[in-house]
Amino acid sequence: DAKTTQPPSMDCAEGRAANLPCNHSTISGNEYVYWYRQIHSQGPQYIIHGLKNNETNEMASLIITEDRKSSTLILPHATLRDTAVYYCIVRVGSGAGGTSYGKLTFGQGTILTVHP
Amino acid sequence: GAVVSQHPSWVICKSGTSVKIECRSLDFQATTMFWYRQFPKQSLMLMATSNEGSKATYEQGVEKDKFLINHASLTLSTLTVTSAHPEDSSFYICSAREPGVNTEAFFGQGTRLTVV
Numbered sequence: 712d713a714k715t716t717q718p719p720s721m722d723c724a725e726g727r728a729a730n731l732p733c734n735h736s737t738i739s740g741n742e743y744v745y746w747y748r749q750i751h752s753q754g755p756q757y758i759i760h761g762l763k764n765n766e767t768n769e770m771a772s773l774i775i776t777e778d779r780k781s782s783t784l785i786l787p788h789a790t791l792r793d794t795a796v797y798y799c800i801v802r803v804g805s806g807a808g809g810t811s812y813g814k815l816t817f818g819q820g821t822i823l824t825v826h827p
Numbered sequence: 828g829a830v831v832s833q834h835p836s837w838v839i840c841k842s843g844t845s846v847k848i849e850c851r852s853l854d855f856q857a858t859t860m861f862w863y864r865q866f867p868k869q870s871l872m873l874m875a876t877s878n879e880g881s882k883a884t885y886e887q888g889v890e891k892d893k894f895l896i897n898h899a900s901l902t903l904s905t906l907t908v909t910s911a912h913p914e915d916s917s918f919y920i921c922s923a924r925e926p927g928v929n930t931e932a933f934f935g936q937g938t939r940l941t942v943v
Contacts, residue, residue, distance in 0.1 A: 745931065754833070754920045754934035755871070798870075814861055815922070815932060817871040 715799045720822040723793075729786040731821050733799030736780040742803050744775060745815070746784045748795040748823075755798065755817075758784065789825045796820040829855050829925050833935030840911055840942055847907045848938045850921030856901035857923035861932070862894075865918040877904040911942040 716734040723729040735744065745760040759766055759773045761782075766773045772785040786793055798820040830853040840846050850860055858879045863871040875896055876884040883896035895907040904923075908915055920937040924930055 747934075749871075752918070752937070752939070754831075754922075754937045757931045757933060760931060814873060814876060815871075816873065817863075819870050 715801055715818055717797070717799050717818065717821045719819065720824070723786075723789045723823060723825050725791060725825055725827050726788055729789040729793065729823060729825065731784040731786075731797050731799075731823065732781065733784070734781045735799070735801045738779050738801050739803070742801045744773065744779075744782050745800045745802055746771070746773065747798045747800065747815075747817075748793075749798070749820070750792075750795045758797075789823075791825050791827070794823060794825045796822050829853075829923075829933045831921065831923050831933045831935045833919075833921055833938050835938060836936060837939040838941070840940070842912055842942055843910055845907055845909045846911055846940060847905055848919055848921075848940075850904045850906070850923070850935050852902045852923045852933075855923075855925050857904075858901060858926075860898060860904040860921055860923045862896065862904075862906050863920045863922070865920060865937075871920060874906075879904075908940065911940070913942045916940055916942045 743760050743762050746758040747755040749755045759768055759771050761773045761775055775782045798817050800815050832851045832853055834849045838846055860877040862874045864874050865871045873886050874889045877896045877898040879898045879901050885891045893909055898904040918937050918939055922932045922934045924932045
């Protein structure tokens with residue numbers, strides 16, 4: 712799976728949009744971009760994933776550049792409860808199959824701190 | 828989203844004893860589950876892939892005789908830390924992927940193991 716690069720930390724004011732960048736310049740054509748977050752002392756929480764089109768759900772939006780070498784996770788109106796470590800993970804899609812499908816390789820992520 | 832439950836949430840054990848951690852998929856069947864370990868201020872590290880009805884696949888450097896994994900049913904995988912030592916104290920997290928194409932993985936809430 713391709714490696715990702717994220718800034719170690721970011722700050723955001725409550726109520727403002729939080730834009731978390733991720734570089735994945737070696738991404739392959741069959742690899743998806745996944746975002747998870749981990750609030751202190753809890754298991755990771757799935758946020759969103761995409762292949763090449765922008766995606767939006769009730770939690771966030773995912774913007775993937777046309778060349779797919781980078782992406783941005785957008786939390787439109789950050790709250791204090793969004794303070795967490797955010798992980799950007801690139802992983803092969805279902806074409807790879809096999810029993811290891813679903814395995815995620817975590818980097819160091821971005822510590823997002825939302826302040827009042 | 829799908830629910831993955833771990834039990835116990837925390838456990839304290841004496842050095843030399845064994846501890847069993849359970850991971851259950853509550854509303855879906857998971858042929859594959861994954862076990863991660865996370866030390867303080869570090870990211871999640873995959874320990875092993877648990878396959879229903881067959882042997883687990885361990886990551887390099889993880890002792891299979893120390894970390895026993897059993898995946899006896901489609902909704903339950905267990906991790907047993909045998910002859911635990913203080914250096915095994917960590918946050919253990921399991922995940923499972925829903926069946927289907929390009930589905931996301933869901934994580935349990937984690938188990939905090941402290942060996943004294």
